[in-house]
Amino acid sequence: MTKTFGGVQALNNVALSIQPGEVHGLLGTNGSGKSTLIKVLSGFHAPDAGSLEIDGRPVTLPMPLGRSEAHGLAFVHQNLGLLYEASVLENLIAGDHERLNPWRINWRAEAERARVLLAEYELDLMPDQIVADLSPVQRAQLAIVRAADRVREHRHYGAPGVLVLDEPTPFLPEEDVAKLFAIMRRLKESGVAIIFVSHDIDEVLEVTDRSTVLRDGKAIGTYYTASTDRETLVHAIVGRAVSVDRRVSTLSESRPIATITRLSGKILRDVSLSVRPGEILGLTGLIGSGHDEVPMLLSGAVQAVSGDLMLDGCSLDLTQLRPADAIAARIAFIPADRQRLGIAPELTLTENAMLPILGHGAWLNHEKLRRATAELMKRFTVKADNPGQAASELSGGNQQKLVLGKWLQLGPQLVLLDEPTQGIDVGARQEIYDRVAEACARGGAVICATSEFEQLETIAHRVLVFERGRIKAELKGDDVTKASIAQACYEGAQTHAAE
Numbered sequence: 001m002t003k004t005f006g007g008v009q010a011l012n013n014v015a016l017s018i019q020p021g022e023v024h025g026l027l028g029t030n031g032s033g034k035s036t037l038i039k040v041l042s043g044f045h046a047p048d049a050g051s052l053e054i055d056g057r058p059v060t061l062p063m064p065l066g067r068s069e070a071h072g073l074a075f076v077h078q079n080l081g082l083l084y085e086a087s088v089l090e091n092l093i094a095g096d097h098e099r100l101n102p103w104r105i106n107w108r109a110e111a112e113r114a115r116v117l118l119a120e121y122e123l124d125l126m127p128d129q130i131v132a133d134l135s136p137v138q139r140a141q142l143a144i145v146r147a148a149d150r151v152r153e154h155r156h157y158g159a160p161g162v163l164v165l166d167e168p169t170p171f172l173p174e175e176d177v178a179k180l181f182a183i184m185r186r187l188k189e190s191g192v193a194i195i196f197v198s199h200d201i202d203e204v205l206e207v208t209d210r211s212t213v214l215r216d217g218k219a220i221g222t223y224y225t226a227s228t229d230r231e232t233l234v235h236a237i238v239g240r241a242v243s244v245d246r247r248v249s250t251l252s253e254s255r256p257i258a259t260i261t262r263l264s265g266k267i268l269r270d271v272s273l274s275v276r277p278g279e280i281l282g283l284t285g286l287i288g289s290g291h292d293e294v295p296m297l298l299s300g301a302v303q304a305v306s307g308d309l310m311l312d313g314c315s316l317d318l319t320q321l322r323p324a325d326a327i328a329a330r331i332a333f334i335p336a337d338r339q340r341l342g343i344a345p346e347l348t349l350t351e352n353a354m355l356p357i358l359g360h361g362a363w364l365n366h367e368k369l370r371r372a373t374a375e376l377m378k379r380f381t382v383k384a385d386n387p388g389q390a391a392s393e394l395s396g397g398n399q400q401k402l403v404l405g406k407w408l409q410l411g412p413q414l415v416l417l418d419e420p421t422q423g424i425d426v427g428a429r430q431e432i433y434d435r436v437a438e439a440c441a442r443g444g445a446v447i448c449a450t451s452e453f454e455q456l457e458t459i460a461h462r463v464l465v466f467e468r469g470r471i472k473a474e475l476k477g478d479d480v481t482k483a484s485i486a487q488a489c490y491e492g493a494q495t496h497a498a499e
């Protein structure tokens with residue numbers, strides 16, 4: 001398969017075969033061509049050259065949009081492909097042309113079918129819930145179950161069934177990843193083949209049978225999971241060894257730069273905490289613990305029920321805080337849902353990157369803005385054709401790097417991160433950590449909400465573990481390890497503290 005966009009060769013003669021009942025990892029750095037390959041299979045892109053065979057039968061390319069399902073292919077793309085204003089039920093049946101006559105839908109029977117399906121996969125969802133009201137995790141689960149259902153349906157028609165999961169796990173905490181893997185194993189046992197795109201090498205080693213690595217649009221090799229290891233895969237992906245050792249700077253004794261008192265939101269109840277200049281404070285917990293509410297409330301993205309923030313001597317009432325006030329106070333927020341909250345997809349890279357620094361003057365120096373964006377893209381290693389292209393054309397990981405660059409260029413004194421490296425490849429993660437460390441070295445403080453324990457072990461000076469809206473444990477210094485964070489999350493507090 002070969003595909004070029006302007007000057008970018010996204011796929012260069014890639015060959016790949018997937019066996020029935022196999023989980024096949026598709027790995028590679030950001031922009032290496034994984035999504036492009038998948039979008040060729042779904043009919044979104046027409047390849048420049050290449051052929052496709054399913055179950056021994058040649059399939060004509062380009063795949064007409066909507067026809068991939070008839071060949072037994074079902075997809076969960078990075079943006080999940082859900083209709084946000086529609087209900088869970090409407091999302092489950094939307095586009096199910098193989099099974100449903102769109103002119104005559106028995107809504108009662110479909111609602112019952114949806115209830116059975118959701119119960120089978122142990123999802124705590126009701127058919128009439130609106131997708132916009134669901135948490136990111138629930139949305140990911142819904143998209144995966146919908147695709148799994150379509151694949152299974154096709155087995156009744158005698159088609160082999162291939163489920164394609166393009167990075168379905170970045171939002172999911174460990175317990176939900178385990179649930180997803182259980183779904184995958186069940187499908188695999190019934191002969192369904194699964195293509196699994198992930199940047200998480202541990203997950204890849206746990207769930208795949210084989211993996212193919214793409215680099216710069218070329219297939220570097222296919223590896224049997226049973227006879228490979230983390231280092232080999234990382235080396236194949238990045239082209240060099242990558243260390244995941246703990247790397248935190250030494251903190252000098254100083255007073256907090258930010259103190260949050262009695263913060264309450266939808267889940268959070270009366271939480272108080274503080275963070276010192278140069279410190280990276282990790283917040284974590286299981287799904288619904290409320291840790292990921294903190295960045296939203298401190299940035300004014302959502303107004304708090306109660307709470308104050310004392311930032312470098314200034315007091316901010318978090319029940320009144322608007323995003324513009326937060327930006328003026330030099331608070332930067334990098335949200336988890338980059339597609340909806342991080343980027344403006346139709347705007348160019350320059351427009352996206354320069355939005356926070358544009359003044360209110362009538363004249364814009366476009367050449368200067370373009371140059372500043374090109375510089376930013378270099379610093380944050382955003383792989384793109386040129387600053388004038390639309391942000392929607394960037395690969396997922398490169399969009400994330402653009403959002404980080406857009407906010408960190410302001411030199412914020414409080415950086416709020418929510419799952420900052422989701423979708424970022426193992427090599428580029430180190431660069432992101434370097435940029436975050438730079439923000440700290442300038443005297444800023446970082447609050448990072450994440451369900452990736454390994455990330456916290458690598459970068460956090462201190463970690464607060466949340467449960468039911470409250471802090472239940474604090475881990476510091478050498479106690480910040482993947483194992484101790486997991487233990488605190490799952491088994492109860494080691495120590496209890498709230499500064």
Ligand SMILES: Nc1ncnc2c1ncn2[C@@H]1O[C@H](COP(=O)(O)OP(=O)(O)OP(=O)(O)O)[C@@H](O)[C@H]1O
Binds near residue numbers: 030425
């Ligand atoms: N519609 C498009 N127009 C222009 N360039 C594109 C388009 N889609 C993808 N590209 C480019 O093709 C290359 C491969 O992108 P692709 O999305 O396939 O990467 P990826 O491996 O899925 O990356 P990630 O891990 O970040 O999601 C990138 O350089 C990207 O910028």
